[in-house]
Amino acid sequence: MIGFGIFRGLWTTFRHLIMTYVEDLRKGKRGYYTDEGIEMRRNTDVEGIFTIQYPEEKLPVPEEFRYLPFLVYEEGENGDKDLRCTSCGICAKVCPPQCIWIVRTNDPETNKPIPQPAEFYIDVDICMSCGFCAEYCPFDAIKMDHDYEIASYDRIREHIYDIKKLSRPLSYYASIRPANFHREETARTEKEAHRAAAKKPVS
Amino acid sequence: MIDQTTIVPAHRLVQRFPQWVAADERPGYSGFLVNPEHLVEIVRSLRDEMGYDYLSSITGVDYLPEGKLEVVYHFYKTTGGSGLNLKVQVSRKEAVVPSLVPLYSGANFQEREIWDLLGIHFVGHPDLRRILTWEGFHGHPLRKDWKEPFFEEETKPFKSRWPEGQVQRIEDKNPFKDNLQYPNEFDPETWIPHSEELLYSGLKKIKKTDDLHTDQVIINLGPQHPSTHGVFRMVVVMDGETIVDLRPVMGYLHRNHEKIAERNTFLQNMPFTDRLDYICSMSNNFGYALAVEKLMGVKPPERAEYIRVIMAELTRVMNHFIAVGFLLNDLGAFFTPVLYALEERELILDVFEEVSGSRMMCNYFRFGGLARDFPEGSEEKMRRLVFDRLPRKIDEMDEFLTKNDIILGRCEGVGVITAEQAIANSASGPVLRASGVPYDLRRADPYSIYDRFDFDVAVRFHGDIYDRYLVRMDEMRQSVRILQQAVRDLPKGPIMSGKPQYQVRVPAGESYGRVEGPKGELGFYVISTGKPNPWRYHVRAPSLINLTSLADMSRNEKIADVVTILGSIDIVLGEVDR
Numbered sequence: 001m002i003g004f005g006i007f008r009g010l011w012t013t014f015r016h017l018i019m020t021y022v023e024d025l026r027k028g029k030r031g032y033y034t035d036e037g038i039e040m041r042r043n044t045d046v047e048g049i050f051t052i053q054y055p056e057e058k059l060p061v062p063e064e065f066r067y068l069p070f071l072v073y074e075e076g077e078n079g080d081k082d083l084r085c086t087s088c089g090i091c092a093k094v095c096p097p098q099c100i101w102i103v104r105t106n107d108p109e110t111n112k113p114i115p116q117p118a119e120f121y122i123d124v125d126i127c128m129s130c131g132f133c134a135e136y137c138p139f140d141a142i143k144m145d146h147d148y149e150i151a152s153y154d155r156i157r158e159h160i161y162d163i164k165k166l167s168r169p170l171s172y173y174a175s176i177r178p179a180n181f182h183r184e185e186t187a188r189t190e191k192e193a194h195r196a197a198a199k200k201p202v203s
Numbered sequence: 204m205i206d207q208t209t210i211v212p213a214h215r216l217v218q219r220f221p222q223w224v225a226a227d228e229r230p231g232y233s234g235f236l237v238n239p240e241h242l243v244e245i246v247r248s249l250r251d252e253m254g255y256d257y258l259s260s261i262t263g264v265d266y267l268p269e270g271k272l273e274v275v276y277h278f279y280k281t282t283g284g285s286g287l288n289l290k291v292q293v294s295r296k297e298a299v300v301p302s303l304v305p306l307y308s309g310a311n312f313q314e315r316e317i318w319d320l321l322g323i324h325f326v327g328h329p330d331l332r333r334i335l336t337w338e339g340f341h342g343h344p345l346r347k348d349w350k351e352p353f354f355e356e357e358t359k360p361f362k363s364r365w366p367e368g369q370v371q372r373i374e375d376k377n378p379f380k381d382n383l384q385y386p387n388e389f390d391p392e393t394w395i396p397h398s399e400e401l402l403y404s405g406l407k408k409i410k411k412t413d414d415l416h417t418d419q420v421i422i423n424l425g426p427q428h429p430s431t432h433g434v435f436r437m438v439v440v441m442d443g444e445t446i447v448d449l450r451p452v453m454g455y456l457h458r459n460h461e462k463i464a465e466r467n468t469f470l471q472n473m474p475f476t477d478r479l480d481y482i483c484s485m486s487n488n489f490g491y492a493l494a495v496e497k498l499m500g501v502k503p504p505e506r507a508e509y510i511r512v513i514m515a516e517l518t519r520v521m522n523h524f525i526a527v528g529f530l531l532n533d534l535g536a537f538f539t540p541v542l543y544a545l546e547e548r549e550l551i552l553d554v555f556e557e558v559s560g561s562r563m564m565c566n567y568f569r570f571g572g573l574a575r576d577f578p579e580g581s582e583e584k585m586r587r588l589v590f591d592r593l594p595r596k597i598d599e600m601d602e603f604l605t606k607n608d609i610i611l612g613r614c615e616g617v618g619v620i621t622a623e624q625a626i627a628n629s630a631s632g633p634v635l636r637a638s639g640v641p642y643d644l645r646r647a648d649p650y651s652i653y654d655r656f657d658f659d660v661a662v663r664f665h666g667d668i669y670d671r672y673l674v675r676m677d678e679m680r681q682s683v684r685i686l687q688q689a690v691r692d693l694p695k696g697p698i699m700s701g702k703p704q705y706q707v708r709v710p711a712g713e714s715y716g717r718v719e720g721p722k723g724e725l726g727f728y729v730i731s732t733g734k735p736n737p738w739r740y741h742v743r744a745p746s747l748i749n750l751t752s753l754a755d756m757s758r759n760e761k762i763a764d765v766v767t768i769l770g771s772i773d774i775v776l777g778e779v780d781r
Binding site for chain 2: 002003004005006008009012013042044045050062063064065066089090092093094095096098100101102104121123128129130131132135136144160179
């Protein structure tokens with residue numbers, strides 16, 4: 001019969017409509033603007049409405065999510081910031097759009113390079129957020145951030161990030177990427193233990 | 204390193220034409236060098252006597268140090284198997300090669316592209332105009348002596364960016380403050396643009412002999428159009444509502460991806476491949492990784508192979524959902540099927556985000572394996588998707604759309620292309636399989652571990668829009684079948700063979716790595732000279748080559764059907780224009 005195919009299709013849409021209200025009644029008040037509600041709506045067995053109402057509700061960002069890079073510093077005792085970066089320049093070399101500029105200086109007395117970046121710039125307009133800088137840094141000094149809400153009104157003045165804007169503490173890194181942090185810290189402590197054991201004199 | 208394009212069947216070629224064909228002896232290369240004057244005759248015998256009926260890709264290469272330009276042809280048989288590649292070398296001063304369009308009409312756009320980007324003139328081509336740059340463009344961008352306006356250095360990494368780096372914006376260096384350069388004797392004040400006469404005059408008009416004196420109108424379904432899947436333009440000649448002839452015009456999104464790739468190192472190219480077919484980034488990564496791994500001679504470990512297949516098949520399901528949804532959008536069902544399809548895509552993109560870090564520009568594959576392993580919990584999510592949600596939702600889309608009378612009425616018998624036309628036009632993917640040619644790369648020329656999985660090749664025989672839709676639904680089901688086997692058999696182990704390094708050592712040679720992308724055969728032709736940067740990098744884009752069939756499919760259809768036909772070919776402009 002003509003029109004039967006359309007009727008079957010409309011039945012699917014109608015079923016979704018009913019399920020939206022059924023699920024909404026089942027969720028009740030706690031279904032919106034709560035984390036639990038967001039999880040219910042992004043689950044694989046959602047049948048009704050699945051919209052996440054940004055900006056009041058935000059999707060939790062997974063750990064591996066990469067947006068722009070930041071430099072990691074370890075907090076010293078007096079509150080001084082000890083950047084892990086040694087200005088080796090590998091991140092600048094691997095960057096596909098070449099958006100990283102580093103200035104490395106030499107110690108005036110010994111004429112050896114200082115293992116700290118004198119200046120470090122990233123042009124955020126060019127950055128592709130590919131994550132190569134974080135992947136190939138041998139010192140775990142540059143990592144990918146999670147913050148994607150960085151819109152601004154002035155491109156010229158605000159979109160080249162310098163060291164001050166790029167530095168974030170190690171505790172921030174541990175809070176956004178706990179599994180990676182844990183893995184790297186265990187690797188570091190093992191390496192330290194190895195090195196200490198190798199240095200111990202044989203008695 | 205012997206490439207897949209072996210020499211075995213083509214011993215016959217050298218025997219048949221001993222004075223015109225010679226094997227390519229360069230280290231790392233394979234295939235045959237052919238005398239350009241006798242090219243057409245040799246290719247005709249290849250097609251008719253030796254069964255190589257499918258011309259997959261034509262590439263041009265600039266060998267500046269030797270003063271030569273080379274055209275590389277890749278031929279395959281639709282019955283399967285590895286193929287044959289032929290090369291023609293001409294001098295840079297006088298680059299003239301006979302055209303293969305009389306034999307294979309799929310060579311049309313690819314030869315125009317080589318004329319546009321490299322300046323090789325093809326004799327016998329019906330319409331040799333520029334395709335990716337605008338018709339008044341000066342110079343041939345892919346030649347090695349052509350410098351772009353934002354030129355800094357020949358190859359990356361650029362020394363000017365570190366370590367004594369001075370922060371500056373690249374547009375401040377260019378005198379026009381923009382990506383613009385003028386040729387030497389050009390004066391913008393006195394230049395008169397010639398309109399697109401060549402384009403419009405090439406359109407065929409039919410002669411009508413009845414008493415009603417009607418005109419045939421030329422209409423531009425212009426680059427700004429809500430239904431052309433991107434910035435794509437079609438120039439049609441219409442007699443009333445019926446289409447007499449159609450010409451596609453592309454190049455509005457041309458970014459000269461191939462020249463950028465020659466400046467990048469091999470690893471730096473990986474994120475750029477994400478941006479080709481921007482919906483299916485994992486598939487593009489796969490093709491490029493395969494091409495370079497062939498050159499390097501590395502094979503990824505087992506777990507990495509299984510994960511690659513899982514990602515590729517999830518991409519295929521996601522792409523077909525979008526294709527079906529947007530086909531319905533083009534038919535006029537404004538956005539409801541699209542949103543149903545996009546809901547499933549969101550769940551797959553959540554998996555991609557957890558695994559690779561980004562929803563669309565995944566940058567997940569590396570040479571020799573993958574970038575990182577699955578985090579906790581994502582395997583469980585994948586399992587729930589693949590075993591529960593996706594089969595259920597594909598059945599729901601099927602029930603929702605397949606028997607709909609409007610779809611049946613508008614799509615059956617519309618936009619037909621026969622099997623012979625499809626093969627001659629080098630169509631690939633669902634367009635080819637809906638016309639009755641069961642050519643699927645995963646079966647015809649298996650790569651990675653696809654020979655271990657049990658799945659069927661989806662074929663239909665009418666060649667119309669409805670069959671392309673049905674082939675996509677079938678392929679979704681077969682992909683879920685492969686996914687279920689892969690997720691069930693996923694082994695534990697390392698995901699990278701060798702240490703991850705940012706300066707990969709790629710020996711000299713050429714390779715053509717191809718995958719069955721969701722839109723068709725996606726191929727990457729990479730030439731390396733042993734340096735950190737590729738010498739030539741070419742993308743065989745399935746969307747561009749499938750568009751050769753658009754004109755054949757649209758003649759004598761109504762104007763309202765052209766949009767639907769374009770939707771059924773499923774193009775993405777990032778791939779068409781690169």
